[in-house]
Each structure stands twice: as structure tokens, then as C-alpha cells.
Amino acid sequence: MAAPVDLKEGERLHHGRGLARRQFLKGAALGGVAAVAAPATLAQTEEAGVVAPAASGQPDSGTARQPDSSTAPARNTNEPRAATPHPRSEEATPRDESLTYSSCGGDYMVDVLRSLGIEYFAATPGNTFMGIHEAVVNYGMLTQPNLRFITTMHEEASVAMAHGYAKIAGKPMACMMHTAVGLQHGAMAIYNAYADRVPIFMMVGASIDATRRANAVDWLHAATDGPAMVRDFTKWDDTPGSLRHFGESAVRAYKFSMTPPYGPTLLAVDTLMQEDEIPGGARAAPPIPKLPRVAPPAGEEGAVKEAARLLVSAERPVIYADRAARTPEGLQLLVQLAEVLQAPVCDSNNRMNFPWRHPLNQSRRLRALLGEADVVLALEPGDPFSLFTATDRHGNTRSALAAGAHRITISSVELTPKGNYQDLQRFASEIDLAMAADAEATLPMLIEEVKRQMPAGRKAALDARGRALADAHRQEMEAARESAADGWDDSPISVPRMCMEVYEQIKGEDWSLVSGAAFQSHLPQALWTADKHYQYIGAQGAAGIGYMAPATLGAALANQKHGRLSVSIVGDGDLMFGPGILWSAAHERIPLLYVVHNNRAYHMEIMQMQVIANRRQRGIDRVHIGCRIEDPNINYAAMAKSMGVYGEGPIENPRDLGPALKRALAVVRKGEPALVDVVSQGR
Amino acid sequence: MTVRAPLLTALSATLVLASAALPAVDKFGDVARGKQLYMATGCYQCHGTRGEGGGNAGPRLAPTPLPLEALKLQLRRPRGRMPVYTAMVMPDKDVADIYAYLSSVPKGRTAAEIPMLKPQSTRSGSK
DSSP states (O other), X not given: OOOOOOOOGGGSOOOOHHHHHHHHHHHHHOHHHHHHHOHHHHHHHHTTTOOOOOOOOXXXXXXXXXXXXXXXXXXXXXXXXXXXXXXXXXXXXOOOOOSOOSSBHHHHHHHHHHHTTOOEEEXXXXXXXXXXXXHIIIIIHHHSTTOEEEEOSSHHHHXXXXXXXXXXXXXXXXXXXXXXXXXXXXXXHHHHHHHTTOOEEEEEEEOOOGGGOOSHHHHHTOOTTGGGXXXXXXXXXXXXXXHHHHHHHHHHHHHHHTSSSOOEEXXXXXXXXXXXXXXXXXXXXXXXXXXXXXXXXXXXXHHHHHHHHHHHHOSSEEEEESSOOSSHHHHHHHHHHHHHHTOOEEEOSSSOOSOTTOTTBOGGGHHHHHHHOSEEEEESOSOHXXXXXXXXXXXOEEESSOTTOEEEEEOGGGGSXXXXXXXXXXXXXXXXXXXXXXXXXXXXHXXXXXXXXXXXXXXXXXXXXXXXXXXXXXXXXXXXXXXXXXXXXXXXXXXXXXXXXXXHHHTTSOEEEOSOXXXXXXXXXXXXXXXXXXXXXXXXXXXXXXXXHHHHHHHHHHHHTTTOEEEEEEEHHHHTTXXXXXHHHHHHTOOOEEEEEEOSBOHHHHXXXXXXXXXXXXXXXXXXXXXXXXXXXXXXXXXXXXXXXXXXXXXXXXXXXXXXXXXXXXXXXXXXXXXXXXXBOOO | OOOOHHHHHHHHHTTTTTSTTOXXXXXXXXXXXXXXXXXXXXXXXXXXXXXXXXXXXXXXOOSSOOOHHHHHHHHHSOOTTOOOOOTXXXXXXXXXHHHHHHHHOOOOOOGGGOGGGSGGGGOOOOO
């Protein structure tokens, strides 16, 4: 994970409008001079791409913004100020329309955000956060060229992009919205990120002082407590009352979002605090609080020892990994634990927890293994009830495990429970040992304890267990290949054929499948080879559709700087929730191959409608009504082309698919997005 | 059972590659009618247009389907997430015709005959 940039007190930017640009040019031309002047600063800022940190600001008193310049501290007469504030009526304190500020609240906010290592700002523009927007483009981007403002066409797309980005980059992206209409648009995507335990740094523009709202729309877009509408599914929010308060709350928001369980945080930022001059001028800007190194919560020592004892003594242990590997290190740790125990690992496929072709990967045998298990270790299980329970079609439940089996969970989500939204799933009542801790942070201690407790005489038994599991893995792989051959030459194109044609084109490269694979029956996991954390990142979190197209673009953005080939298999229904993201992909020149799994339906709903209609014995010849996406068929390639994205399709003949993918990937390799529309079987 | 003409038109157009060599009638029933019913009654949604299976949504039905009585039992008293098909919704005659269609589906290529599915082709060369 990239370390946040530490812009120390004397390194923050201070400028008049002209000064900032001059310093940028100077910094670009005379970078060597700057390096001599401040080597430590450059070492820190190189990672974030800061070009020219400039002169010092002084800590202020930390008092709230003072919009009335008549009461502001004395100005530095060297700073430009062209106009006198307009006279104000007694009934209102209107916007300060002075022509020139030496520095504004938005600039300070940009300094704070880049001190946290934030590089990208995604937003559909809106006037309640123009003060930050303008500061990003006219101050931040000119002084730190790797900062980017990503234009989206829906707030849901902004949040979803940040969602996908964080799962690859391991840190948050910033996104900005209106308080009312923007946050309302973004809400579902926020819920997805919350349920997927993903950090996002969100800000909404808040028009707090009612007497300074300019018109009816300002009133319509305001709320006295806007964050309340998403508070149930954000980790933390605040409404800062001053710039100093903003700085402290921004660092706190970042810290909370990056402390497991990760989650989205939200600041409601006063519109005028963004726009107005920093009280006292730039030299009086508040300090930027330091972001500490965040240590994730690990399991209690006694509980870890007990878990190790149970695992070591087990004859048939099973490790279940859900959102367990937060980082690449998490994947390596899980491999270590599995190998020292020679225990099977069943991956939920919500993250890349375990190499897909590792002999101990037994994900497709989860139910069979659970039925024989004597100890199950569940790492960050999102739904422990369903894991440990077998439920028939009538809702009758029984234990999925044999009598006497032990259940252990390690879950950071238990540290920050919330009510209302039911993402915690049903209570699992037969757990023997529940550690409220981060699984990845607990694994090193657990591995050491397992090694310490493992009797020397167990090696032969462990080796035999490992061989049996390796054999089972091979058999599963062969069965998956045989199954994939069914319908290989059919049209509509079979989903295994679609997946394998994609893999055939990318397998020799440094690829990253940035979309979820549940709608493809997790065939990539069954048929492809992958062992890198970034090669798969799971899906929505809360099963909210509309995630895939924008979130995978965010992930591709994070992959771009590493030169990875990003591929997204996106459903046709999902894509149409927000097709404007294609324009964002083209506009931002983000290399990503979209493969549209085009079954011309909200297919899951058709299957569910069939169940209902047949239960009522009314026939199912009409269940497609309301669920099919045809008459007319959508031409996704043409749609992509209309927004500047290379498009291929509709591809109906399986023989045409490989060449189409090849042509599209040639475009992606040049740094542009491309789309291939594959007319496919339902599943 | 009522069959919606526009739907069938659209669906049958997607079966060009599949329908070339189907016999009209076999010992179980009317193959062509069975294919129509298979599409119209939604079997294909979970099991694929030729019964090849739909991954987690539904298992493979063809070629070489289960015995007719076993298929009928699964329709009338399904296990798993399969919708129930009572005789009111799908009479025995319709089941027989659908079975005739599934029985007529020719065997496709095996994994060993498809280069992309050979073991060495599923290995990654990623860095």
C-alpha cells in the first residue's frame, strides 16, 4: 500500500493565483534546484508526484471561517486583492464575490487530501462542491501532475469507480457529490462498498448557512443533516465547522476508512468554506494533521492459541476465506497456513484469497468438505449462518457440519456492527470461538502458533492429506474442462466458451480480471490460472446491480500505472444502469476490455419469475415480460463507438469471438478502452 | 400451452447452429415441438439452448439425458432450485416431446478435442 504523503508544516503550498502557476513552471524546469533545497521533501513527495512544494504557512488559531472580511485578520499587503467585498444587506450574508483570493479553503482541502496520498477525484460536477473542484484543477493538478479529476455521468458511477479502485490500489479514491440529489444517486453504490468492506473517501458539498444560499436550487440541494441518509451504511461522517476542523476530520475519516473493517466515510463540506478565502490568508492556513500508521486489530493471544490447538488436532480441517486477504500479503499468509496444515481452502471468491490452481484450493468442494469436517476456520465470513447451515427448498435448516465439529470465526466486522440494514446476515448460533479481529492481521500469529503446536510425528499424515486434496483438485479441474466443452460450438455463445476465449487472449500477459464472476458461475476460478492478489477482486458487496461497469473502470484506473491488462465481463443489464461510464473510460483514456455477457435479459429475475409462476400453476410463457432486454436489441458496440470506445459486435458465432477479442485487446494495449458484445447463453 | 410467436421467432433464430440435423419425431415424441416447448417454457434459461447446462443455474440435460421417468420426477417434485412443473403447466405429452428434443441433441466435442481446454492451455503466463 502506498504511504500517504506527509506534507509538513513548512511544505504546504502557499500562493496567489499567479504564483501557483509560476511555481509549477519553475518546479518543472528547475526540479534539480528544488531537490537541493529540500531533499527530504522531494523524497516524500515523489511518490505522490508533487512537483513544487513551496513556501511556508503558519498555524492559525483554528477558529471557524469568517466570511465577513471586515472582521478578518489583517491581510498581507503583498498578496493580491483586487476588489472590495460587496455591501451586504441586513437580512443575509451573501457570497463573497471578491475577484481575487490569495488562497481559498478549497486549496487547503486539496493539500490535506494529497497529504493522505489521494490521487484521484471522481465526480459528476455540481455547484455545491465547485470550491474544491476548482481548487483541484487550478491548484492541485497544476502543482501535482499525477492528480486527476475523473468526470463521471452519475454519482453512482463516481462511488463505484472509487469502490473498484480501492480494491486494486489498496487505498481510497476521493469522490464528490451534492448533499441531496448527489448523495441520493450515490447511495446504492455506497451500500455496495460498505457491504464489501471497501474504503472510499467521500465528500458532499453542503450549503450550511441558509442566508447565503443564492437561489431556490441551493435550497433544494441542501439538507440539515445530509449524511443521515447514508449513515446506516457509512463507517463514519462529519460536518466540519472550520478549515482546521476539516483537516482533522479528513485525516480521521481516512484513518477510519482504512482501519479494518474498511469502509466508506463521508464529510459534508460547507460550500462557502470551500470557496472563501482562508481566514487570515494563506499564511494562516491551519496545519495538516499527521496520519499515523494504522495497525489493524489482531486476535487475542489466548483465542489464537485455542484456534491453533483445534486446527492442529483436527483430522479433517477446512479453511473458509471470504473477504480475508485485504492485501497481497493476506494471500501469501493464507497459503502458508494452508500448507503448514495441509488443509483445504475454500474461497468465497469475494476476493483473491488463494491461488486458483493451488492443490489445496478446494473451493468447488465446499459443501462436501463441510459435511466431513471436524474443525472449520472461517476468515471474515460474510454469512456464517449460511456457511454452517444446510437449508432445503422449504426453508428447513440443519447443520451443514457433522455433530461435534468445531466452528471458529475471525471477523473484523464484529468490531463495528450496525443495525437497520441487514448485511450481517442471520445469526450463526453454534460457533465455538468467535474472534472479533482482522483475519489477515491475525494470521501471522496463528501460523506461528500452529507451527509451535504441531507434533513432529504428524508429517506423514499431513502429507497424505495433502496428496488426497491435490488429487481432488485435479479431478475437479478435469471435470470443469469436460463441462466447459458442453455446447462449445453453440450460438448463443456458451459462457464457458466466452470465458475461455477471453483467457486464451490474455493468459500470457499480466492480466487482472476486475469484474466479479458469479454470473459466469465462477468459471474463471475453475478454468484459469491465477495467483496474484490483483488478478481478481470480487464483486458488488451488496448485490446492487450497476456496479460492474463503473467499478471495473476504477479498478482499471488503478491497474493502469502498473501496466496491467484489465478485463471486465459485464452483464448487459448491469451496463445499462449507467452506460455513460463508457464515455468516462474514453475521455480518461483508461485501458480496459469490456466483454458484454449479453443474454438480453435480467436473467436472474427470469429464473425467479419461473419459480413463482409455476408455483401458482399459471405457466411460464409470459415470465419474460418485464425481464427481457430485447425488441429492440441493444447494439452495445454501436453504443460504445458513439462515446469514443472501440466496439466489436454483436458477436453471435463463437468462431468470430477470438478474432474480435484480439482486435479489441490491441486497442486496450495501446491505452484505450474497448468493448466486445458477446451474445451469450443465460448462464 | 400458449406459445408466444415473437418470443419463439427470436429464440429460434439463435438456434441456427443447433437445429441442423434434428429428426422430426423419435420414439419419445415430436422433436421439433419439443424444441419449441423447451424454449417457450423456459428450460433453456437455466440449462442452455441445447441442454448443455448453465453452470450454477442448472445442470446439463443433453446429450444423453436422464431416463424420462427421472426427468419427469424432477419436473413434478423438483430438488434444488428448480421450479415445479405440474401436469397443469406441462402435460405429460409436452414432457415427452421435450425429452425427445433432448434425446436428439448430438454429442459435441469433448475437452480433449478442443485445444483451448487442454491442460496446458489453462495455464497462465502472467508475471
